[in-house]
Amino acid sequence: MAMPMPPFKTVPMEEDGELRRGPWTLEEDTLLIHYITRHGEGRWNLLAKSAGLKRTGKSCRLRWLNYLKPDIKRGNLTPQEQLLILELHSKWGNRWSKIAQHLPGRTDNEIKNYWRTRVQKQARQLNVGSSEGFVEAARCFWMPKLLQKVEQTCSFNGMSSQSCMDPSSSTIKNHSSENSSDFTNISEQTELTSPSAYDHTQIVEESCNIGYDMEGFALESISAAGFYEETNWISSEMTDALWNIDEMMFRELEEIGINIHNFKP
DNA sequence: AACCACGGCAACCGCCAATAT
DNA sequence: CATATTGGCGGTTGCCGTGGT
Missing domain, CATH: 1.10.10.60 (Homeodomain-like)
Known part of the structure; x- marks a missing residue:
């Protein structure tokens, strides 16, 4: 450098x-x-x-x-990693080092920067004034979109989402964890075990032109659909509708061990 | 071409807990 | 036990690259 x-x-x-x-x-x-x-x-x-x-x-x-440090990962966070960050942050808040422990190769500083620059920016663009609104935004927009990215990543690679994130697959290691919280499963599934596995993910990510990517479903997608309101920007009906749309995807993730109940409205 | 605004991120700061003396 | 030192963490700052005007 x-x-x-x-x-x-x-x-x-x-x-x-x-x-x-x-x-x-x-x-x-x-x-x-x-x-x-x-x-x-x-x-x-x-x-x-x-x-x-x-x-x-x-x-x-x-x-x-x-x-x-040699095992530091550089480059954009994968959709899987972004998904994991959203979920872990909803559980632990700004416990960056704790969150980083579940993202091998990522540092607390990097995750913190990601959160502040990307996620909070999106929150501002969505005009999410309250923490409740922020959680709602994460549930109804970011999580489904990231899950979609995960799907795209997997399908591009000719893999089912199951095999893509399967702890027993060749690229993912399943290891015992010190606690049994709902979130350990995900972190286990996203732990990469070899440089080749990481390179592979990077290649797929670049090919799909994805990475730090929450722009596409920001303000314009909401306002265009007439959903955005200044004070109560998302209705319960819309929440339900969006949730139904993503239900299949969420079910599939649950099948492979990802607990997304914390994000359900 | 020059200037400006903004975003991303590396690095620093201050606090606190753990450990050493 | 008291004090000093060290390590770790979250928050914040400021530099630099980039895109827009």
Whole structure:
């Protein structure tokens, strides 16, 4: 990730010189990677000094966990991952690290950024003023649409949704979980076990031109159908109708172990 | 071509809990 | 037990790229 050296801000350091801040350079990344490869993680303040980095331990830890760690996934979140985030957030709220534990290779920072930039933007566009309205939007628009994306992804690949997300399939690993909540099933099913599995998902995703994608069913689709209202933007009748439309898809997901009851109106 | 506005995201900040001394 | 240090987390900031005018 070579980039021009920015005019670094520095903060005073008691002893030798100053602490660097701002974007990491390639040289710093290399130092950190090599040090951790040899000595492992932990004791971040000591690590920073020992590695010759003029950074705080916190900064080193953050850089490693959010960017340099080998198993970090880059690129757009898949529809499956977006679906999982919506569901887990409805359960746990802004517990980003907890949510991230169920999305292998994704960091809490990435999920947090996704939520703030994509999901909350959509909420604004839908003029969802209340948390209840937000949940409703997630239930009635985002979830079905994401499920549709999942379907498309699977069918494009010549797979049924069952095999696409089947824990016993070759690309998905089923593993025991520390708790038995309704949500662990999904996270298990979306855990990718090998780089090839991940690459495969990426290829399919790019081919279908999907990724961060909730724009298509935003304000225009609602207002065009005459559904949008300033104060009570979605009627119960519409909720029922939309739900019926997606019922089959939801049933299919339930069959493969995804619990979507929390999103039913 | 220049400027501006906006979105995405890496990095920082502050707080708190856990651990070490 | 008290204090200091470290690590982890969620919230926030600010830089940079991009698209629009």
